[in-house]
Amino acid sequence: MxxxxxxxxxxxxxxxxxxxxxxxxxxxxxxxxxxxxxxxxxxxxxxxxxxxxxxxxxxxxxxxxxxxxxxxxxxxxxxxxxxxxxxxxxxxxxxxxxxxxxxxxxxxxxxxxxxxxxxxxxNRPTFRPTLPQSLVLPSNDSMLSDDDTEEEEEQLDEVRDECAGADSLYDYGDLPGYVNALEDILHNYKHMSPLVKLRTCLLVASVTDSPSHAISRREEAEQLWREQKNFFGARMPADVQSFLQAARGQLDELARDQLETGSTSADDPVENAALSNATAELSRIRLEDQQGDNHANH
The missing domain is CATH 1.25.40 (Serine Threonine Protein Phosphatase 5, Tetratricopeptide repeat)
Structure with missing residues (x-):
């Protein structure tokens, strides 16, 4: 029984x-x-x-x-x-x-x-979380060093609040307002945490309707991603690793979208140059992945 x-x-x-x-x-x-x-x-x-x-x-x-x-x-x-x-x-x-x-x-x-x-x-669900929700910032402890001051910690809390306020515009579907709010954050917080800046640039690149602006911010985010990966190295906190993994996926998706849609004007040398950079970057990433797979198989 x-x-x-x-x-x-x-x-x-x-x-x-x-x-x-x-x-x-x-x-x-x-x-x-x-x-x-x-x-x-x-x-x-x-x-x-x-x-x-x-x-x-x-x-x-x-x-x-x-x-x-x-x-x-x-x-x-x-x-x-x-x-x-x-x-x-x-x-x-x-x-x-x-x-x-x-x-x-x-x-x-x-x-x-x-x-x-x-x-x-x-076991991911069939639906995808909204873009801001998929890029969860690490904790303050992971982003601050022992040398950072109380004032710097307060500024990090402040910029977190600004990011949360901006994200609400995305939830409301106000994408132009969202891009403007993100750009205001980049403009007003010149010395923000690189991880916050990476997230903000990546979100702008993902949402803006300007192809050249999207490519520019994506390249900026790409550089920040690599700098932060090298900065943390083997001592990377778990929540930083999770964030960088999510950012890596979004960066790769953006690069593929820009390649597949050809999102530049044929007559615009600035946009064409940016797209060429995106093409070269994605090719390099794929080559690194292939080399990593080959190394793992030996």
Whole structure:
């Protein structure tokens, strides 16, 4: 006879609440048991209950984010929590008093996140997220260095708010207004984070109805992408890696579109030169990909 379904929230509430850390440990074990038993709705409910009702330590919060992402059958919701987990993972890695605590297994968590990322990638929904939503900026911690001042962090928060305000114009379908708002950001924040500038240039290139402007901003974004990839190198935070991967896909798509549509005037030498650069760049990218594949096969 099938046993009745475990009501995990009621079970957690029924625990002796005297010692909160003890409650969290026992509750997490219950959540893990539900997950391993493939009762995803229960593990999801338990994880959300802990996050909403207790002050959960960072490492356990990270693990709960992973549980929520892995348990949800809503791709967008799962992706939201996966990205939160990636950002928190990066923060913990950069904070010795958190990363060196007993029981913290960052190597194991990294494997879980990689598996989750691969699953999400292989199970994308048939619809595509809107363009701004597909280019999620990394956390402030990932974009700021130890030498950056409090004022620079405040400016980063300010430009984030400006970007969010501009993105709302895209959601409303006001594409000319969106391009103008993005250009205002580029004009008003001369010393913005290169990753923010990369995103802004890429969005302008993707939305503007001016072919020459699109090519110019795409080339600027391409240069920023390569500079940032080289800057972060092997020590690249996970959320920066995710952002650069998304940007790379959009850059390649833009270059292909410009090649396939021939989006220049035959009589315009400036636009023709820009298109020639785009052609050469895409050819070089394809050659690098082929060389990488050949190297992997040997």
């Amino acid at each position: 099938e046993q009745p379904k475990l009501q995990i929230v009621e079970t957690i509430i029924a625990l002796d609440q005297t010692n909160v850390l003890d409650v969290l440990r026992k509750a997490f074990r219950l959540i893990a048991d539900c997950y391993e038993a493939d009762t995803m709705d229960e593990s999801l409910a338990g994880a959300r209950h802990l996050l909403e009702n207790y002050s959960v330590p960072p490492y356990m919060t990270l693990k709960l984010y992973i549980v929520i992402s892995a348990s949800s059958n809503d791709w967008s919701y799962a992706e939201e929590y996966r990205l939160q987990a990636e950002r928190l993972y990066t923060g913990i890695c950069r904070t010795p008093h958190l990363s060196n605590r007993p029981g913290v297994d960052l190597e194991g968590v990294r494997k879980e996140l990689d598996i989750l990322s691969a699953y999400q990638l292989d």
